[in-house]
Amino acid sequence: MPIIICTVIASDEPIADAMKRVKAIFFNVVVDTAIESLTDKFETLGEVRHGFxxxxxxxxxxxxxxxxxxxxxxxxxxxxxxxxxxxxxxxxxxxxxxxxxxxxxxxxxxxxxxxxxxxxxxxxxxxxxxxxxxxxxxxxxxxxxxxxxx
Structure with missing residues (x-):
């Protein structure tokens, strides 16, 4: 199933199947949240490294x-x-x-x-x-x- 999700996300074609669309949107939100969280963590740790x-x-x-x-x-x-x-x-x-x-x-x-x-x-x-x-x-x-x- 993850292979299908990745294929759907990588494609620029509109997603006709509603379930595939929900999975793709959910996957994008999860990935965006993870990237934002890691970015914040590295910025904070950089500030700690600078101060200490x-x-x-x-x-x-x-x-x-x-x-x-x-x-x-x-x-x-x-x-x-x-x-x-x-x-x-x-x-x-x-x-x-x-x-x-x-x-x-x-x-x-x-x-x-x-x-x-x-x-x-x-x-x-x-x-x-x-x-x-x-x-x-x-x-x-x-x-x-x-x-x-x-």
Missing amino acids: GVLLNFQRLDDQALSNQCDNLCMTLRTGNESDIDGKELAVEVKNLPNLPSDNITALEGLTFIHKKHLEDLYPNLWVALRIVCTLPVMWQSQQRGASQS
Whole structure:
């Protein structure tokens, strides 16, 4: 049956059979919705990567760029006058990190590294920022499900 639907959709001829027409229209709506959803997801993840990028590429940044990006992350995590992290302290923490297992470490790998080495108290701002970035995709999915159910 899917082969017939695809053939009908690919064709520019009018669809005479009402059931085939409904299937074709339904299929187009489903595909359009899936494409729109994926586009939104990639845009959102791009914004997250931009805001939290310092946590992924800090090893390649000079001191000024690191300081600026840590301050930007601090502003991203600010609500009113409160922030989850201190940008200046985060920059110092990142500069003083011990050698990491690799140059291209993911946020989850960084979080795991800090946890396994029991460094949470030495790097509290990095610990908080990594926990936030590791839960963002889950939080975003939960918000999307909640919005679609209302």
